[in-house]
Amino acid sequence: MGYHKTKEEEYKQTTKEQAPVDGPSVWDRTRRNYEGGAVIVWVALIVAAALILRGTPYFAQLLPILGGGAVWFVVIEPTVLAREREPKTPFIYTARS
Numbered sequence: 367m368g369y370h371k372t373k374e375e376e377y378k379q380t381t382k383e384q385a386p387v388d389g390p391s392v393w394d395r396t397r398r399n400y401e402g403g404a405v406i407v408w409v410a411l412i413v414a415a416a417l418i419l420r421g422t423p424y425f426a427q428l429l430p431i432l433g434g435g436a437v438w439f440v441v442i443e444p445t446v447l448a449r450e451r452e453p454k455t456p457f458i459y460t461a462r463s
Contacts, residue, residue, distance in 0.1 A: 401444050408436035 412432050419425035 397444055397448065401440065404439045404444075408432070408440060412436065 412429070415428055415432060416425060419428060
């Protein structure tokens with residue numbers, strides 16, 4: 367008699383094999399969390415600067431600086447990181463039977 371896998375072992379094996387295809391990868395979740403956090407932080411910084419500097423001529427000078435930082439951390443940086451994470455060769459998923 368040979369060793370037979372239990373239903374739980376079979377389930378674990380199939381979910382391990384299907385994980386990259388079925389759901390978002392760890393990198394996708396991390397990037398989504400990073401982008402969400404970056405948006406919250408930059409909105410808070412711009413609103414705080416607006417409240418502190420309202421009625422002064424300095425806000426008009428500071429807004430482009432804060433806007434540039436926001437564009438870098440919310441748009442450019444995640445795009446560069448995503449391109450670096452792309453595989454060099456296409457990945458073809460084959461399920462084992």
